[in-house]
Amino acid sequence: MLIKYSKIVLxxxxxxxxxxxxxxxxxTIVDSQTxxxxxxxxxxxxTDNTIAxxxxxxxxxxxxxxxxxxxxxxxxxxxTIEEIEKNDTIFMxxxxxxxxxITVNNPTSFLKEVxxxxxxxxxxxxxxxxxxxxxxxxxxxxxxxVQDISGKIWRNTFYPKKSIDEIKxxxxxxxxxxxxxxxxxxxxxxxxxSYKTLFLWFSTxxxxxxxxxxxxxxxxxxxxxxxxxxxxDENKDCLPEKGYYLIDKNEKAIKEVxxxxxxxxxxxxxxxxxxxxxxxxxxxxxIMFNKDIQKNKYYIGNAYLKNSFEIVTDQVKSKYEATYxxxxxxxxxxxxxxxxxxxxKDLFKANFSYSEEFWSSQNQLPLTNEL
Numbered sequence: 006m007l008i009k010y011s012k013i014v015l016x017x018x019x020x021x022x023x024x025x026x027x028x029x030x031x032x033t034i035v036d037s038q039t040x041x042x043x044x045x046x047x048x049x050x051x052t053d054n055t056i057a058x059x060x061x062x063x064x065x066x067x068x069x070x071x072x073x074x075x076x077x078x079x080x081x082x083x084x085t086i087e088e089i090e091k092n093d094t095i096f097m098x099x100x101x102x103x104x105x106x107i108t109v110n111n112p113t114s115f116l117k118e119v120x121x122x123x124x125x126x127x128x129x130x131x132x133x134x135x136x137x138x139x140x141x142x143x144x145x146x147x148x149x150x151v152q153d154i155s156g157k158i159w160r161n162t163f164y165p166k167k168s169i170d171e172i173k174x175x176x177x178x179x180x181x182x183x184x185x186x187x188x189x190x191x192x193x194x195x196x197x198x199s200y201k202t203l204f205l206w207f208s209t210x211x212x213x214x215x216x217x218x219x220x221x222x223x224x225x226x227x228x229x230x231x232x233x234x235x236x237x238d239e240n241k242d243c244l245p246e247k248g249y250y251l252i253d254k255n256e257k258a259i260k261e262v263x264x265x266x267x268x269x270x271x272x273x274x275x276x277x278x279x280x281x282x283x284x285x286x287x288x289x290x291x292i293m294f295n296k297d298i299q300k301n302k303y304y305i306g307n308a309y310l311k312n313s314f315e316i317v318t319d320q321v322k323s324k325y326e327a328t329y330x331x332x333x334x335x336x337x338x339x340x341x342x343x344x345x346x347x348x349x350k351d352l353f354k355a356n357f358s359y360s361e362e363f364w365s366s367q368n369q370l371p372l373t374n375e376l
Contacts, residue, residue, distance in 0.1 A: 027066055027067065027068055027366075028067055028068070028069075028086045029064070029065070029066050029086075030065050030072075030089045030090055031062065031063065031064045031065065032062070032063065032089050032092070032093060032094065032095050033057075033060065033062050033093065033094050033095070034057050034061045034062075034063070034074065034076075034094075034095045034097060035061055035094060035095070035096060036096075036097060036099065037096035037097060037098045037099070038099065042057070042059070042060050042061025042062075043057060043061050043076060043079075043097060044056075044057060044058065044061065045057065045076070045307060046061070046063070046074060046075070046076040046097070047073075047074070047076065047295070047306065048063050048072060048073075048074050049072070049073055049075075050071050050072055050073060051069055051071075052068060052069055053067040053069070053334075053368060054334065054368075055368040055369055055370075056332055056370070058370050058371055058373050059373055060373050060374050062371050062373070063371065064367075064368055064369075065086070065368055066367070066368050067086070070086045071085055072084050072085060072086060072089065074095065074097070076097060077226055077260065077261070078099060078100055078224070078225040079097040079098060079099055079100060080097065080098045080099075080100060082095065082097065099225060100226055111221075112219045112221040112230070112232045113214055115252075116214065116219060116232060116250070116252075117214060118257050119250075119252055119257045119258070119259060120211055122256075122257045122258065123164055123210070123211065124164075124166065126258050126301075126303050127163045127164055127302060127303050127304075128162065128163045128300075128302050128304065129163065129164065129166055130161075130162065131159065131160065131161045131162070132159075132160065132337050133158070133159050133338045133339070133340060133342050134157065134158050134304065134333050134334075134335065134336050134338065135155075135156070135157055135333070135334045135335040135338055135340075136155070136156060136157070136158050136331060136332065136333050136334060137153070137154070137155050137332045137369035137370065138153070138154045138155075138329065138330065138331050139151075139152070139153050139154075139328075139330040139370050140153075140154070140197055140327070140329050140352060140353070141327070141328045141329075142195060142197075142326075142327050143325065143326045143327075143328075144192060144324070145323060145324055146326075148186055148375065149185065149186050149192060150183070150184070150185050150186065150195075150353070151183060151184050151186070152181070152182070152183035152184075152197070152353055152355075153181065153182050153183070153364075153370075154178055154181050154352070154355070155178075155179050155180040155181070155363070156176060156177050156178040156179045156180070157176070157177040157338070157340065157342055158174060158175070158176055158177075158200070159174065159175035159177075159342050159344070160174050160175075163208060163304070164208060164210070164211070172204075172205065172208060174200065174201050174204055175344040175348070176200045176344060176346045176348065177342055177343050177344055177345050177346075178345060178346050178355055178357050180357070180359075180360050180363045180364070181355055181356075181357040181359070182359055182364055183353065183355075192316075192323075193318060195316075195325065195327070196351045196353070197327070197329075197351050197352040197353040198329075198351075199347075199349045199350055199352065200346070200348060200352060201348040202349075203310065203329055203331075206290060206310055207290075207292055207305055207308045207310070207331060209290070210259055210262050210292065212234065212245075213243070216236060216239075216240040216243045217234045217235065217240075217243075218234065218235050218236075218237050219232050219233070220232070220233050220234075220235075221233075228254060228255075229251050229252060229253060229254060229260060230251075230252045230254055231249060231251050231252075232249060232250045232252065233247070233249045234248060234249065234250070234264075235247040242269070244266050244269060245264035245266050245290070246264070246266050246267065246268055246269065247264065248262065248263045248264025248265060248290075249261075249262070249263055249264075250262050258294070258296070258303055259294060259303075260293065260294055261291070261292065261293050261294070262290075262291075263289075263290065263291040263292070264289075265288065265289045265290070266288045266289075267287045267288075270284070270285050270286050270287060270288075271286075275317065280319050281317065282316070282317050283314055283315070283316050283317075284314060284315055284316075285312065285313070285314045286313045286315055286324075287311075287312075287313040288310070288311065288312050288313070289309075289310070289311040289313075290308075290309070290310050290311075291309040291310075292305060292307075292308045292309075293305075293306050293307050293308070294306055295333070295336070297336050297337055300336075300337050302337070304333060304336045304337070305331065306332075306333055307330070307332045307333065308330075308331040309328065309329070310329045311326060311327070311328045311329075312326070312328075313325070313326050314326075314327075330370060332369045332370060334368070334369060
């Protein structure tokens with residue numbers, strides 16, 4: 006009887022250990038033809054998700070072995086952690102598109118339908134998300150500051166509606182690491198934006214149709230329509246200046262939006278005084294949306310903001326670039342939220358204890374070759 010009992014205990018121990026085990030893998034994703042790395046490829050399963058960095062690299066920790074690798078314009082790959090471990094590179098195959106299948110129509114009326122649909126398919130009620138944010142500052146193409154933040158974001162809505170005057174946010178920082186790689190007396194202190202400012206940029210998706218010229222161009226994925234836009238001559242001061250939408254045809258949902266602002270800043274004055282003055286020279290924004298199947302709502306899967314500027318110190322001009330990479334790690338969570346950082350404060354002023362255990366096992370945005 007004792008022997009049988011011992012066997013049962015052993016079997017239960019093995020089962021529970023297997024359930025609690027966390028699997029880890031890493032790889033590099035490239036285009037099968039060009040061999041160029043693919044950035045922002047989604048790597049996910051039922052419980053976890055991440056994206057590839059600009060070198061095509063990703064890290065993935067999960068209790069599930071199955072993995073789905075997907076990217077707009079490419080064939081989806083269904084694989085496992087064991088299969089990924091067999092090779093150091095994953096080759097994604099671009100969709101084969103017959104140009105005769107592509108129909109290019111007047112996009113303006115279609116886009117108006119998409120805008121109306123925003124009120125149905127994006128969350129307009131309060132919700133929480135888990136996120137990962139990387140902030141990077143460069144001077145003359147050399148990294149001078151790095152900050153990674155893992156936390157929770159609360160907002161009262163994704164997009165303002167008539168009954169809501171403004172979007173409100175709350176931030177709970179759970180883990181943080183940062184380093185300044187230059188001597189402070191060699192460069193002026195440069196503020197990072199507040200998280201409220203950053204997330205407001207990431208919610209800017211609707212344009213005024215009368216201020217832009219829209220042109221549909223062929224997409225290499227028949228599921229989507231790609232519509233480019235540029236401001237018209239009558240509205241020279243409207244922002245953004247040009248960009249594109251990638252829109253799901255059937256759901257009339259924005260999958261991607263990207264735009265840039267450059268011309269507006271060319272004649273803008275320097276700000277600041279004393280020995281240093283600053284001038285913004287450009288802004289680039291990219292947002293990719295994912296769909297939560299259970300909620301039947303779209304949310305920001307990942308987003309990227311780049312702010313270019315120049316600083317003149319003692320009559321010496323230097324070029325700077327600040328980038329902010331956002332990844333939503335879990336959408337529409339029910340976790341308890343405790344705000345612990347002011348919404349209008351410089352993000353680099355955040356100070357929280359460093360957890361080596363957390364940073365050695367997190368999924369999001371592995372350090373690039375440059376870092």
